[in-house]
Amino acid sequence: xxxxxxxxxxxxxxxxxxxxxxxxxxxxxxxxxxxxxxxxxxxxxxxxxxxxxxxxxxxxxxxxxxxxxxxxxxxxxxxxxxxxxxxxxxxxxxxxxxxxxxxxxxxxxxxxxxxxxxxxxxxxxxxxxxxxxxxxxxxxxxxxxxxxxxxxxxxxxxxxxxxxxxxxxxxxxxxxxxxxxxxxxxxxxxxxxxxxxxxxxxxxxxxxxxxxxxxxxxxxxxxxxxxxxxxxxxxxxxxxxxxxxxxxxxxxxxxxxxxxxxxxxxxxxxxxxxxxxxxxxxxxxxxxxxxxxxxxxxxxxxxxxxxxxxxxxxxxxxxxxxxxxxxxxxxxxxxxxxxxxxxxxxxxxxxxxxxxxxxxxxxxxxxxxxxxxxxxxxxxxxxxxxxxxxxxxxxxxxxxxxxxxxxxxxxxxxxxxxxxxxxxxxxxxxxxxxxxxxxxxxxxxxxxxxxxxxxxxxxxxxxxxxxxxxxxxxxxxxxxxxxxxxxxxxxxxxxxxxxxxxxxxxxxxxxxxxxxxxxxxxxxxxxxxxxxxxxxxxxxxxxxxxxxxxxxxxxxxxxxxxxxxxxxxxxxxxxxxxxxxxxxxxxxxxxxxxxxxxxxxxxxxxxxxxxxxxxxxxxxxxxxxxxxxxxxxxxxxxxxxxxxxxxxxxxxxxxxxxxxxxxxxxxxxxxxxxxxxxxxxxxxxxxxxxxxxxxx
Amino acid sequence: xxxxxxxxxxxxxxxxxxxxxxxxxxxxxxxxxxxxxxxxxxxxxxxxxxxxxxxxxxxxxxxxxxxxxxxxxxxxxxxxxxxxxxxxxxxxxxxxxxxxxxxxxxxxxxxxxxxxxxxxxxxxxxxxxxxxxxxxxxxxxxxxxxxxxxxx
Numbered sequence: 001x002x003x004x005x006x007x008x009x010x011x012x013x014x015x016x017x018x019x020x021x022x023x024x025x026x027x028x029x030x031x032x033x034x035x036x037x038x039x040x041x042x043x044x045x046x047x048x049x050x051x052x053x054x055x056x057x058x059x060x061x062x063x064x065x066x067x068x069x070x071x072x073x074x075x076x077x078x079x080x081x082x083x084x085x086x087x088x089x090x091x092x093x094x095x096x097x098x099x100x101x102x103x104x105x106x107x108x109x110x111x112x113x114x115x116x117x118x119x120x121x122x123x124x125x126x127x128x129x130x131x132x133x134x135x136x137x138x139x140x141x142x143x144x145x146x147x148x149x150x151x152x153x154x155x156x157x158x159x160x161x162x163x164x165x166x167x168x169x170x171x172x173x174x175x176x177x178x179x180x181x182x183x184x185x186x187x188x189x190x191x192x193x194x195x196x197x198x199x200x201x202x203x204x205x206x207x208x209x210x211x212x213x214x215x216x217x218x219x220x221x222x223x224x225x226x227x228x229x230x231x232x233x234x235x236x237x238x239x240x241x242x243x244x245x246x247x248x249x250x251x252x253x254x255x256x257x258x259x260x261x262x263x264x265x266x267x268x269x270x271x272x273x274x275x276x277x278x279x280x281x282x283x284x285x286x287x288x289x290x291x292x293x294x295x296x297x298x299x300x301x302x303x304x305x306x307x308x309x310x311x312x313x314x315x316x317x318x319x320x321x322x323x324x325x326x327x328x329x330x331x332x333x334x335x336x337x338x339x340x341x342x343x344x345x346x347x348x349x350x351x352x353x354x355x356x357x358x359x360x361x362x363x364x365x366x367x368x369x370x371x372x373x374x375x376x377x378x379x380x381x382x383x384x385x386x387x388x389x390x391x392x393x394x395x396x397x398x399x400x401x402x403x404x405x406x407x408x409x410x411x412x413x414x415x416x417x418x419x420x421x422x423x424x425x426x427x428x429x430x431x432x433x434x435x436x437x438x439x440x441x442x443x444x445x446x447x448x449x450x451x452x453x454x455x456x457x458x459x460x461x462x463x464x465x466x467x468x469x470x471x472x473x474x475x476x477x478x479x480x481x482x483x484x485x486x487x488x489x490x491x492x493x494x495x496x497x498x499x500x501x502x503x504x505x506x507x508x509x510x511x512x513x514x515x516x517x518x519x520x521x522x523x524x525x526x527x528x529x530x531x532x533x534x535x536x537x538x539x540x541x542x543x544x545x546x547x548x549x550x551x552x553x554x555x556x557x558x559x560x561x562x563x564x565x566x567x568x569x570x571x572x573x574x575x576x577x578x579x580x581x582x583x584x585x586x587x588x589x590x591x592x593x594x595x596x597x598x599x600x601x602x603x604x605x606x607x608x609x610x611x612x613x614x615x616x617x618x619x620x621x622x623x624x625x626x627x628x629x630x631x632x633x634x635x636x637x638x639x640x641x642x643x644x645x646x647x648x649x650x651x652x653x654x655x656x657x658x659x660x661x662x663x664x665x666x667x668x669x670x671x672x673x674x675x676x677x678x679x680x681x682x683x684x685x686x687x688x689x690x691x692x693x694x695x696x
Numbered sequence: 697x698x699x700x701x702x703x704x705x706x707x708x709x710x711x712x713x714x715x716x717x718x719x720x721x722x723x724x725x726x727x728x729x730x731x732x733x734x735x736x737x738x739x740x741x742x743x744x745x746x747x748x749x750x751x752x753x754x755x756x757x758x759x760x761x762x763x764x765x766x767x768x769x770x771x772x773x774x775x776x777x778x779x780x781x782x783x784x785x786x787x788x789x790x791x792x793x794x795x796x797x798x799x800x801x802x803x804x805x806x807x808x809x810x811x812x813x814x815x816x817x818x819x820x821x822x823x824x825x826x827x828x829x830x831x832x833x834x835x836x837x838x839x840x841x842x843x844x845x846x847x848x
Contacts, residue, residue, distance in 0.1 A: 219841050366705035389789045578737065623739040663750060663755045668789050668842060669741050677746055678736070 007107060010055050012317070014100050017044045021093055022391045025086060032081035042071045049095070054165070057109040066121045067092045071123060085124055087398075090391070092117045136601075152252040167237070168215050175237040180211075183245055184235040197226040202252045204234075210248060211238025230256075235263070261478065318377050329370045336363045348665065375567065379414035382460050383471070385424045386411055389431055391457060396435045400455030400630040403442050403453040404435055410460035415467050419541055419561055423469075428536040430471040430557050431456060433530065438473035438555055448552070452472065466543075467563060472556030478549040480506050507547050511535045539693075542568075543586070570656035570661060570679075572687065573638065576625035579687040580630075580651075581660055581679055586692045588639045588646065595633055595643065607637070608650060614639060616648045616694055620675065641676065642696045647691070662689060699829040706803040709826065710832055712779065714761050717795050720800070721779060721794075727788060728780035729796055732772055738803035749790060751776065758790035764841060765821070781838060789842055800833070802826045806838060807835065 024041045029032060049064035068091065095114040102110035147489040172182045187203055189196045200223045207213055216223070216234035228325045238245060242262055249258045336359060343355045386408055392405040415423070438453035439445075446452050459470045480503050487493045487509045493501065538545050541560035560659035562568070562585065570581040571590075584636055591609060598605050598616060605616040616637065620627055637648040660679040710721035728751075735747040735758055747749075748755050758778055775795040784787050787839050809826045815816035819843050826833040 257830065625739075665755060666757050666789065668759075668788055669738065669745055669748075669757045674740065675738060678738075679754070680750050680753060684750055685734065686748055686755060688736065688738060 006055065007103070010051055011100065011104055013051060014048060015047045018093060018100065019212065019387055020095055021048075021088075025089055025093070026390055026394060028081060029083075029086050038071065038075050038600075042068065042075050043603055045071050052138045057099065057345045058104065059111075059113055060096060063092055063095060063099075063114055063118060066118050067096075069125055070121055079124075087126060088117065090395075091119065131378055143455055155646075164215065165234070171214050172235070172237065180237050180239050181242075182214075182263040183236045183242065183260050184233070184263050185236065185245075185249070185258055186231055187249060187258045187545070188231045190254045190255040190256045191230050196228075196230065197224055199252055199254050200232055203249055203255065206248045206252060207234075207236055207245070208240075209247065210240045211236050275338075275449075284367045288550050288554045315381075322373065322377050325369070328374045329366060329373055332366050333363075333370065336366055337380050340557060363540075370529065371567075375416075375563075376414075378417050379563075380417050380420045381412045381414050382423070382467075383411040385420055385427065386458060386460075389458065392428065393431065393435060396432065400436065402435070402439060404439055405455050406431070406452055406456045407455060408459070409457075413460040413467055413469075414461055415561065416563065422541055423559075424535065425559070426537045426559070427469065427471060429459070429530060429534050430559075431458065434471060434473035434475065434555070438475035440476050462563070467561045469559040469561065470556050471559070472548075472554055474554040477551040477553055477555050478507055478510070478547070479551055483507065483509055507549065510547070511538070512543070513683070542583075565657060570689065571638065571652040572658050572660075572681075574653040574655055575619055575623065575651055578623075578625065579655065579681065579685065580619075580623075581639070581640060581658075581687050581689045582649070583689070584644065584657065584694055588641045591637045591639060591648070595631060595635060598635075608638075614646045614647060614648045616650060619649050619651060619690075622695070640692045640696065642693050645696050647692075649695070660689070704803045706806075706811070708799055708801050709835065710779070710799055711765045711797040711828075712777075713795040713797060714765065714793060715729075715767060718833045719761070720835040721781070721800070722835075722838065723790075723799065724834065725783055725838055726779060727782040728758075730778050730780060730790075732792065746792065746827045751780060751788070751790070754788065756788045756790050757840070760792045762792070762794075763821060763844075766823060770792060781842070783838060783842060791841075800826070802828060802833075809821045 014017065014092075022040060022045050024037050024044070027037045028041065031037065034421060036393055043070040045064060049068055052060040052064055070079070070089065074081060079085075089216055092114070095117055098112065098114075099109045102108060109356060125191070145291070155481075175182055184489055187200070189199050197559050204213065204220070204223075206218075214235045214237060216232060218228045218232060222228060236245065236640075240248075242260065246258060246260065249255060255429075313558040330672070339359050340356070340363075343352055343359060346352050346355070367509055389408070390406050393404060396402075397404050434456045439456070440448070442452050442454075445454060454473060454475060456473045461468055484493075484498050484501070485504050488495055492509060492512060498506075511534075535545050538559055538561070541561060545561060546558040547555065549555040571583060571584055573580055591607075593607055593609075597607055599608060600606070601613070605618075607615050607616055619625075635650050636652070636654060636655075637650055639646055639648050658681075660681075661681060662677045664677055665675065673694045674691060675688045677689045681687050708723040709728055710723055712721060714832070730751065733749055735749055737747040738757075742757050742759075746758045746760050746763075748757050750756075759768060771793065772792065776792060777796045778790040778792050779796070780788050780790050783806050806827050808826050808827065810822050821837055822834045823837040824835045826835050
């Protein structure tokens with residue numbers, strides 16, 4: 001059966017289930033007797049297994065099955081939750097995540113069997129219950145009747161291995177009620193057959209005449225495309241007798257044989273879906289004459305498909321309420337359009353003008369709302385990123401043998417999808433940082449009169465057009481003196497420089513590449529690829545990082561991110577008749593200065609404003625704009641900042657503040673870094689967006 | 697875009713004029729042909745790019761075939777058009793031509809392959825010469841014309 005169309009859903013849901021399992025296991029670790037949690041875990045594991053089975057991921061199914069067995073024993077009270085058990089379960093979750101990753105990349109689960117984990121799971125089971133480990137996949141096939149001939153074995157009953165969907169099983173039960181029969185069958189085509197797709201089609205057609213085909217494997221589409229070997233399997237609902245069905249199939253030429261059975265009830269089928277251990281062969285079969293002569297055709301494993309490319313599109317799950325709101329606004333938009341149409345057809349000019357104004361106002365309101373709604377659709381709560389952190393902190397805590405607890409607030413704060421995708425790694429890094437060298441060792445904490453268990457916190461909240469994420473700890477804080485010493489030792493700063501640097505400047509050194517404070521390199525941090533990566537990542541998302549620290553009391557990293565990347569508030573300026581946009585977030589002030597105020601330092605133009613010396617950048621020169629014929633006495637200067645640095649951009653005119661949609665210039669233009677994109681103005685004109693970060 | 701009625705053999709080309717020469721553009725890459733409109737200059741880009749235009753809400757870069765062919769830029773007349781090409785989805789590019797003449801179908805035997813001549817600076821942009829009703833049409837190798845990235 002072709003399952004590729006479900007792959008996306010499968011990946012999404014598996015992720016959810018795994019996340020859920022992770023969370024519940026953490027709860028279980030703390031409250032080993034919480035029945036609700038155990039039930040929840042069992043349910044999630046069970047659905048996971050069912051889904052993996054449906055998609056044909058055998059290894060994944062097997063691992064989940066064994067995991068589920070363990071949960072099942074816990075649920076039945078036959079086993080106690082122990083630390084070792086939880087560890088093993090976490091390991092198997094990690095292994096499942098590995099499978100999922102593979103599937104996401106290649107649509108294939110990979111070949112790792114994770115035997116050690118399975119073995120461990122089964123040992124736990126065995127020791128706890130005293131029973132032999134259950135290994136369903138290797139269990140011998142139950143054979144009730146031994147009348148299967150050799151030929152039958154060759155002509156494998158592939159239909160038994162088919163996975164049946166819920167609705168297909170329902171269809172079968174319906175059929176029983178109507179006194180119809182259900183047959184499962186595998187049809188084998190002669191290997192000499194050239195047009196096997198055509199033959200298969202004829203079989204389908206013949207069967208459709210006497211009944212209804214519920215499901216086939218491979219799918220009808222694949223069969224039409226000849227994407228199958230020399231056999232295919234299907235389930236048929238019909239009123240006809242078994243012999244009749246058989247004759248019908250065999251009447252198609254070049255059909256080697258058909259193996260079929262009457263399915264008496266759906267239980268046996270759903271069982272076979274569940275465990276694949278029980279099979280109830282109830283067939284009488286005559287030995288086909290040619291079968292012995294032919295080489296076993298069915299042993300050919302699944303056709304070696306080219307590993308598919310990552311099959312998954314980037315999707316956003318959208319709350320149905322948001323979509324409803326969107327729909328409402330679109331219908332309002334249509335109404336507004338209709339009123340405009342009707343106004344344009346009215347005769348009286350006076351009435352037209354007034355109505356037009358009203359409608360335009362209305363239209364404006366709708367588009368503003370519409371814009372807001374569409375942006376909301378792109379927003380995802382940061383929960384999807386941060387929910388994996390408790391598990392991570394638990395692992396780190398075990399590894400470092402340091403007791404710590406993670407407190408999170410504001411998981412429902414929403415951010416643009418593109419930001420969410422990128423923010424995970426930096427946050428993880430900061431948390432590790434806090435856990436590894438933010439928090440002191442437990443005994444040191446006790447000595448210092450702090451609580452033994454260190455706390456790490458992650459708070460997210462919205463502030464204006466920004467989202468703030470704070471990651472911090474109540475550990476030792478940053479020792480400015482030791483950073484300073486390190487900086488001198490590394491040759492990043494000179495001792496003289498160090499004297500004049502403020503504490504803030506020194507802490508800023510932490511964000512320099514290759515500056516690591518860890519005294520020894522641990523698994524977790526201290527390789528010097530740390531904070532500078534965090535900083536550059538966050539800056540590439542248009543945000544910034546700030547550090548607040550107090551020696552002995554803890555450190556907090558404050559990350560400030562724009563709500564969305566696609567739309568920004570910008571200041572529109574004019575230069576030689578061309579319009580440019582400057583992101584409002586980088587603008588500090590706008591100054592009107594007289595030309596005589598410009599001073600020269602090292603033959604560069606600077607101005608001196610409120611105690612700061614700010615270099616002046618002549619945008620017209622940088623952007624190859626013809627200079628103005630006569631320089632006016634007063635210049636309009638937009639002061640921009642990047643971190644602690646400032647610069648003044650000389651512009652001709654200010655147009656005003658505007659919300660702009662960022663569009664890319666496309667890949668053909670060898671982009672100068674100065675222009676970060678373009679936007680379309682209200683009159684359809686294109687304005688370029690200046691990336692002022694490059695200018696400073 | 698209108699439906700292509702490509703015959704069993706032969707490829708359809710849009711014939712455009714640059715100066716006195718005729719060039720053929722494979723129709724399957726042509727997304728649209730629009731009138732010359734206001735082009736927003738983008739500073740510091742390749743010299744044969746004139747800038748970007750707003751094509752129904754999309755930003756599309758526009759290059760000048762004249763400049764690319766190292767011919768002098770002259771005033772565009774009312775006949776000038778921007779041909780919007782899509783060599784791959786999501787990446788449109790505009791090309792200014794002096795005039796769009798017609799669409800011709802060239803069979804294989806009407807196309808003469810060109811021998812690459814290193815001395816000829818524009819030779820790399822042509823994949824063949826089409827002969828149609830006594831006139832010669834240079835067939836553009838769009839991948840070469842567009843794909844190549846020159847340093848300014």
